[in-house]
Amino acid sequence: MMFSLRSLLALVPLLHLGHAAAAVAPTASNATAMRTYNNPILPGWHSDPSCVFVAEDGPYNNTAFCTTSSFMAFPGNPIYASRDLTTWKLASHSLNRVAQFPEVRNATNQQFAGMFANTLRFHKGTFYLISAWINTAVGLPRFVLSTTTDPFDDAAWSDGLWVDTPGFTIDPDIFFGDEEGSVIMASSGNPIIACRLDVTTGKTSEPWALWNGTGAGGTEGPHIYRKDGWYYLLVAEGGTQLNHSATLARSKSLAPNATWEAASGNPLVSNRGTDEYFQTVGHADLFQDGAGNWWGIALSTRGGPELYNDLIFPMGRETVLYPVSWPAGEWPVAEQVRGTMKGPLPTISGPVSEGIGPVVGAADVVDFEPGSSIPNNWIYWRAPFNPDTFAVSADGHPNTLLITAARANLTADAAFNASHEGLSAVLRRQEHTYFNFSVDLHVGASIVSRAEGDEFGISNFLNQDQHVDIGIVNLPAANSTSLVSHFRVRANSVRYAPIPEPITKPVPCAWLKGDDAVVRLRISPRNESHYEVFASQGDKGEAISLAVYTTALLSGDGAGTGGLLGVYATTNGATNHTFDAYFGRWRYEPVAQVIDYGVVVPVEGAGALPV
Numbered sequence: 001m002m003f004s005l006r007s008l009l010a011l012v013p014l015l016h017l018g019h020a021a022a023a024v025a026p027t028a029s030n031a032t033a034m035r036t037y038n039n040p041i042l043p044g045w046h047s048d049p050s051c052v053f054v055a056e057d058g059p060y061n062n063t064a065f066c067t068t069s070s071f072m073a074f075p076g077n078p079i080y081a082s083r084d085l086t087t088w089k090l091a092s093h094s095l096n097r098v099a100q101f102p103e104v105r106n107a108t109n110q111q112f113a114g115m116f117a118n119t120l121r122f123h124k125g126t127f128y129l130i131s132a133w134i135n136t137a138v139g140l141p142r143f144v145l146s147t148t149t150d151p152f153d154d155a156a157w158s159d160g161l162w163v164d165t166p167g168f169t170i171d172p173d174i175f176f177g178d179e180e181g182s183v184i185m186a187s188s189g190n191p192i193i194a195c196r197l198d199v200t201t202g203k204t205s206e207p208w209a210l211w212n213g214t215g216a217g218g219t220e221g222p223h224i225y226r227k228d229g230w231y232y233l234l235v236a237e238g239g240t241q242l243n244h245s246a247t248l249a250r251s252k253s254l255a256p257n258a259t260w261e262a263a264s265g266n267p268l269v270s271n272r273g274t275d276e277y278f279q280t281v282g283h284a285d286l287f288q289d290g291a292g293n294w295w296g297i298a299l300s301t302r303g304g305p306e307l308y309n310d311l312i313f314p315m316g317r318e319t320v321l322y323p324v325s326w327p328a329g330e331w332p333v334a335e336q337v338r339g340t341m342k343g344p345l346p347t348i349s350g351p352v353s354e355g356i357g358p359v360v361g362a363a364d365v366v367d368f369e370p371g372s373s374i375p376n377n378w379i380y381w382r383a384p385f386n387p388d389t390f391a392v393s394a395d396g397h398p399n400t401l402l403i404t405a406a407r408a409n410l411t412a413d414a415a416f417n418a419s420h421e422g423l424s425a426v427l428r429r430q431e432h433t434y435f436n437f438s439v440d441l442h443v444g445a446s447i448v449s450r451a452e453g454d455e456f457g458i459s460n461f462l463n464q465d466q467h468v469d470i471g472i473v474n475l476p477a478a479n480s481t482s483l484v485s486h487f488r489v490r491a492n493s494v495r496y497a498p499i500p501e502p503i504t505k506p507v508p509c510a511w512l513k514g515d516d517a518v519v520r521l522r523i524s525p526r527n528e529s530h531y532e533v534f535a536s537q538g539d540k541g542e543a544i545s546l547a548v549y550t551t552a553l554l555s556g557d558g559a560g561t562g563g564l565l566g567v568y569a570t571t572n573g574a575t576n577h578t579f580d581a582y583f584g585r586w587r588y589e590p591v592a593q594v595i596d597y598g599v600v601v602p603v604e605g606a607g608a609l610p611v
């Protein structure tokens with residue numbers, strides 16, 4: 001692939017290898033003030049956002065709730081909550097039990113599949129989340145609807161209800177507020193289509209056409225709103241890359257053959273054709289807060305068009321917030337998305353107290369204490385095939401995470417079949433441009449089989465097609481058949497960047513002695529385009545650098561996931577044995593965010609930036 005001058009200079013150290021809520025009068029609980037804030041509000045992989053603000057009296061008064069796509073990740077369909085619109089806490093996952101939707105475990109080997117583009121709405125005390133389940137290996141996309149009356153409780157979410165899906169279409173929207181009192185479901189297409197939906201049975205009417213868009217192509221991600229006697233239709237256009245945008249039309253009716261008028265100021269929001277640091281802005285949604293102020297959210301990719309074209313966006317698509325002005329009877333007008341913005345934010349500050357947590361962007365300090373569980377923000381690639389694969393503080397191994405090794409490694413092989421086996425890995429989102437991610441590998445207690453190929457370590461993971469693994473693996477010693485523990489750094493990136501040759505080097509013998517021997521592995525960015533990996537003997541001595549790799553290995557041109565960080569264990573294909581790997585002292589330390597060219601925002605209390 002081609003590299004710009006900026007990227008070529010960076011290659012020097014490269015591895016040689018709802019509807020709208022009704023406006024209410026401001027009160028002490030919904031007062032606002034013009035304040036500056038930074039994007040993204042949901043940093044890291046948080047694509048295809050949809051939000052609703054609950055302003056009415058009740059347990060969720062003056063709270064915004066947002067959801068984003070989860071694709072093959074489990075738990076899936078995350079719900080985040082905020083009362084100040086800038087501090088967000090994980091409230092729940094609408095897909096959190098295999099019994100809710102068994103296909104999430106074993107339906108497909110595909111990587112670009114799973115739960116796409118949720119819409120979240122609130123109506124008469126109930127939250128509705130509708131999503132598209134994609135498994136094109138066996139058929140067309142299918143829509144799934146889940147409901148809850150308590151978005152802060154995983155267990156309160158219903159099983160998935162299959163919705164009659166009108167042909168090859170994705171990105172379902174659900175709209176309460178039709179003049180006839182029925183529920184309207186809109187979805188992607190040229191034109192956008194709509195049908196009536198029975199939310200109790202999943203049955204739908206014959207679809208009809210709404211709007212063709214402005215001609216930019218890729219018309220998807222529809223959302224319907226009703227305001228001042230008009231129905232407004234917001235859609236994504238221009239594809240998911242640098243031409244991404246959000247455009248608007250309106251009509252006096254949702255009926256078939258109704259006339260739709262495009263906004264003269266289209267697009268509502270887009271950074272196409274600019275050099276703005278935030279690019280690919282689109283797939284938007286709108287909501288009104290408790291003080292009557294309008295807001296937009298959208299997905300975006302940081303780095304500017306030059307780095308985007310070089311595939312340097314390791315966090316993928318993130319969620320941004322922008323103010324919207326929407327006078328009565330007129331078209332809404334949005335501010336251009338930038339890293340620093342100002343708007344009438346609610347004066348309430350701090351995270352909500354409810355929910356499963358943690359706060360988005362918080363550090364991970366996890367020591368796997370006895371009686372604790374895997375943190376709620378960690379995810380698996382598909383639901384675990386066998387939940388017993390993972391255990392916190394297993395018998396005789398306090399303060400560790402046990403992972404029983406899978407046959408398949410993180411790439412898998414031609415024999416891999418998700419209906420019969422899974423991956424032994426658990427991960428969390430990368431949420432900062434600069435960070436330190438480190439985990440202790442208990443080498444004295446792990447790899448007890450001493451078989452060739454046994455491996456455990458940490459991974460910078462996008463999907464099974466794209467990841468960089470830093471492991472300790474049993475390999476033959478030089479000029480010998482005896483097995484020696486080696487560090488190995490190897491990457492897989494089948495589409496977008498040349499794959500470097502693996503780097504292997506023996507682990508120092510002194511680091512392996514004793515049942516309590518520990519090796520610490522760490523990933524730290526040098527800059528936006530290159531990450532460095534280190535190893536040390538736990539807390540002892542200075543860390544040694546193992547390799548530097550380009551983040552282009554972890555970026556996909558267009559829609560998709562974002563960077564994950566986690567741990568894994570595998571026999572690399574061996575079927576005649578397994579082994580138990582033990583991990584401890586998991587740390588994800590936020591350091592800083594880059595929110596514009598040369599604008600670096602340090603995280604309070606974090607360590608120094610790389611020199």
